[in-house]
Amino acid sequence: MLRARTICCTLVLLLVLTIPAFAETTVRIWFADTAEPVMRVVRESIVPEFEKANPDIKLKVEFIPWGELSPKLLTAFAGGVAPDVFMHGQAATAGFAAASQIEPLDDYIAQWSAANDFGPTLNSGEYMGKKYLVPLYGSANLLIYRTDFYEEAGLDPKLPPTNWEELASAGQKLAIKKGDRLVREGIDLASSGTNAQQTWTTFLWQNGGSLFSDDYAKAAFNDAKGVETLEFYTGLMDGNIADHQQAEAVGSLPPLAAGTVAMQFAGTEILGNFKTYAPDKYPFVKVGVPLEQQEKAAWYSFAGLFLSRQSTNKDAAWKAIEHLTCKASLEQIIQAVGGLPPRVSMQNASFIQEDGNLVMFLKGMEAARFNPNIPQWTKVRDILARHIERAAFGVSTPEEALSEAAAEVNRIL
Amino acid sequence: MSVRSTDPYRRLNPTAIPYLFILPVILFTVFFKFIPIGVSLLLSFTEYDMLSSPRWVGIANYAYLLSDNDLFWTSLKNTAQYSLEVLPANIAISLLLAILVNQELKGVAFFRTVFYLPVVTSIIAVSMIWMWIYNYQVGLLNSILGLFGLGPFDWLRNPKLALHSLAIMRVWKGVGWNMVIYLAGLQGIPRYIYEAATIDGASAWTQFRRLTWPLLRPVTYYIIVMGLISTFQSFGEIYAMTQGGPLDSTTTLGYLVYQQAFQYWEMGKASATAFILFGVIFALSIAQNKFVSAEMN
Numbered sequence: 188m189l190r191a192r193t194i195c196c197t198l199v200l201l202l203v204l205t206i207p208a209f210a211e212t213t214v215r216i217w218f219a220d221t222a223e224p225v226m227r228v229v230r231e232s233i234v235p236e237f238e239k240a241n242p243d244i245k246l247k248v249e250f251i252p253w254g255e256l257s258p259k260l261l262t263a264f265a266g267g268v269a270p271d272v273f274m275h276g277q278a279a280t281a282g283f284a285a286a287s288q289i290e291p292l293d294d295y296i297a298q299w300s301a302a303n304d305f306g307p308t309l310n311s312g313e314y315m316g317k318k319y320l321v322p323l324y325g326s327a328n329l330l331i332y333r334t335d336f337y338e339e340a341g342l343d344p345k346l347p348p349t350n351w352e353e354l355a356s357a358g359q360k361l362a363i364k365k366g367d368r369l370v371r372e373g374i375d376l377a378s379s380g381t382n383a384q385q386t387w388t389t390f391l392w393q394n395g396g397s398l399f400s401d402d403y404a405k406a407a408f409n410d411a412k413g414v415e416t417l418e419f420y421t422g423l424m425d426g427n428i429a430d431h432q433q434a435e436a437v438g439s440l441p442p443l444a445a446g447t448v449a450m451q452f453a454g455t456e457i458l459g460n461f462k463t464y465a466p467d468k469y470p471f472v473k474v475g476v477p478l479e480q481q482e483k484a485a486w487y488s489f490a491g492l493f494l495s496r497q498s499t500n501k502d503a504a505w506k507a508i509e510h511l512t513c514k515a516s517l518e519q520i521i522q523a524v525g526g527l528p529p530r531v532s533m534q535n536a537s538f539i540q541e542d543g544n545l546v547m548f549l550k551g552m553e554a555a556r557f558n559p560n561i562p563q564w565t566k567v568r569d570i571l572a573r574h575i576e577r578a579a580f581g582v583s584t585p586e587e588a589l590s591e592a593a594a595e596v597n598r599i600l
Numbered sequence: 601m602s603v604r605s606t607d608p609y610r611r612l613n614p615t616a617i618p619y620l621f622i623l624p625v626i627l628f629t630v631f632f633k634f635i636p637i638g639v640s641l642l643l644s645f646t647e648y649d650m651l652s653s654p655r656w657v658g659i660a661n662y663a664y665l666l667s668d669n670d671l672f673w674t675s676l677k678n679t680a681q682y683s684l685e686v687l688p689a690n691i692a693i694s695l696l697l698a699i700l701v702n703q704e705l706k707g708v709a710f711f712r713t714v715f716y717l718p719v720v721t722s723i724i725a726v727s728m729i730w731m732w733i734y735n736y737q738v739g740l741l742n743s744i745l746g747l748f749g750l751g752p753f754d755w756l757r758n759p760k761l762a763l764h765s766l767a768i769m770r771v772w773k774g775v776g777w778n779m780v781i782y783l784a785g786l787q788g789i790p791r792y793i794y795e796a797a798t799i800d801g802a803s804a805w806t807q808f809r810r811l812t813w814p815l816l817r818p819v820t821y822y823i824i825v826m827g828l829i830s831t832f833q834s835f836g837e838i839y840a841m842t843q844g845g846p847l848d849s850t851t852t853l854g855y856l857v858y859q860q861a862f863q864y865w866e867m868g869k870a871s872a873t874a875f876i877l878f879g880v881i882f883a884l885s886i887a888q889n890k891f892v893s894a895e896m897n
Contacts, residue, residue: 256856257862257863258861262650262864264650264651265651282651282865283651284647286651286652287651287652288651368752371738379842380845404640430847432754432757434737435735435736435737435757437735437737445737445738447737510760516665565864566864567862567865569863573848576845576846576847577847580847582847
């Protein structure tokens with residue numbers, strides 16, 4: 188009798204103890220950043236705050252390096268074990284949306300009081316009229332230069348280039364050659380990879396060109412404006428202003444900090460790099476204005492959070508998205524990353540207004556242009572990058588490179 | 601009336617017992633090797649982006665790769681060139697090191713460990729160090745060459761140099777492994793053979809040419825086969841150091857498989873490329889086997 192009673196009590200106790208475990212919902216989040224400051228604020232501040240306010244929801248955050256994000260996500264989706272929420276760049280929207288792997292957020296956004304504060308950045312993850320992304324932070328590709336090198340070359344650091352001619356002229360004056368070799372590039376330009384596509388496309392937009400026809404059915408970058416843009420771009424890499432290869436970082440130091448280049452196109456991340464690894468050089472770093480040839484344009488992009496269609500806890504996952512993108516969380520994340528705030532009300536935050544370079548990045552948003560959201564984008568991007576590289580190395584003429592790229596792109600559109 | 605044994609082990613067929621012992625390995629091989637390889641073979645006949653269901657396309661992926669895909673042929677050429685640069689240098693240096701560390705000298709164990717260290721170091725960590733060494737403007741190699749009035753050379757960003765630079769790094773990384781295998785081979789050669797040769801008046805070079813090298817032939821064959829498999833599948837150093845560039849000059853088949861699968865979401869084409877790679881390695885291994893068998897006979 189006593190034994191039966193003991194067993195019964197143990198079972199009841201076990202049941203009582205396991206009730207909270209059953210009642211608790213776990214939301215898995217993949218955060219695409221492994222920088223220590225970011226991981227620290229998310230782990231030590233943002234997640235505990237959320238779990239305190241929502242005791243029935245537990246956040247399980249994993250930090251994935253950007254370079255490994257796509258392979259991991261693809262295999263996770265294919266294996267049916269995708270996280271509830273994941274971070275990615277806006278360019279990923281179309282691919283995942285076309286494959287029906289992410290959830291449209293329009294219904295949630297319609298009832299969200301903070302939605303208006305995001306302004307147009309909330310459209311950065313829009314595909315076929317539906318919104319899939321809540322932005323966390325933005326970046327851009329603006330001209331950044333060293334004021335000490337400007338003064339040394341007899342240039343006024345308060346007057347950065349505003350068009351292509353001024354850019355080439357400043358680059359010429361800033362470059363330092365030793366024999367046949369550039370020991371300091373006047374301007375550093377990318378000739379391969381995603382950087383080449385982003386920088387060249389910015390020049391294309393400035394020249395009044397566009398990547399695609401209006402209906403996205405055909406490549407448009409191979410017209411006369413495109414050829415003229417690539418001729419100018421590769422012309423800068425003549426060995427007198429720039430090399431035909433992007434400068435290498437010296438350990439953790441960006442080339443601009445190492446002094447091997449005088450100007451380069453870069454995003455907000457470089458400011459964070461300077462502050463961490465070369466704080467003594469940061470006072471000599473300035474962000475320029477978007478260049479204007481036919482139009483004023485600069486490449487911008489936002490990274491944000493997507494809700495997986497495989498998630499079985501969509502409402503809890505949305506609560507997590509709301510918390511991660513609330514002003515308090517965003518302030519911590521953006522300060523750790525060094526990115527641009529997606530919320531209008533954050534633009535006057537003291538940590539932004541106190542840094543003239545971040546203010547310049549925000550001002551540049553008036554001329555912001557984004558990569559298109561089409562499912563074939565990553566392939567198009569890589570085709571363009573490959574042919575820009577061929578032109579930069581003189582394997583093809585700019586006209587040949589763009590014609591071949593357009594033919595390849597038209598086959599997959 | 602027969603009495604049935606109550607001991608379950610006695611009821612087992614004695615010939616089945618060994619299979620029970622190897623069952624875990626068999627299960628592992630079937631579930632983690634054979635089934636994935638079989639699925640991959642099936643996928644090579646499909647169009648599959650990993651997010652939607654695969655679509656059967658027959659041999660279209662193979663036809664696409666073998667007929668009108670320049671990048672595939674460039675990658676195959678790069679892979680073959682990479683193997684041909686790495687393997688002979690690796691064999692020569694590792695044999696030389698093995699002979700050196702086979703001497704009965706003081707402190708030889710220390711050198712054996714030092715030569716083996718790169719093998720146990722992560723390929724990504726090694727790649728990071730070599731990126732510094734190869735850096736165009738502030739790299740160690742260009743600084744040393746500069747002392748002799750040479751260079752600077754753009755080791756990783758010049759399409760004519762990049763693959764060779766990777767090959768040098770790969771030789772450095774791999775010699776320790778082959779050194780250990782050669783060392784085992786050298787220590788397996790009976791001492792009396794050398795004593796007899798010495799009595800016959802054979803010089804050290806003749807002993808190496810007529811005794812050591814022929815007796816190490818099975819070891820060399822093993823090293824060549826394993827080296828071919830390993831270099832044909834090279835990925836880590838390319839991913840970390842050059843990403844296949846510049847101008848696709850370092851894109852190998854292993855890296856192409858990664859690009860197709862995870863950058864372009866073309867798992868069908870990636871699987872087809874992987875099976876062509878398998879076919880190439882298989883054919884080379886068979887050819888080598890026949891060549892070595894004929895030589896030994």
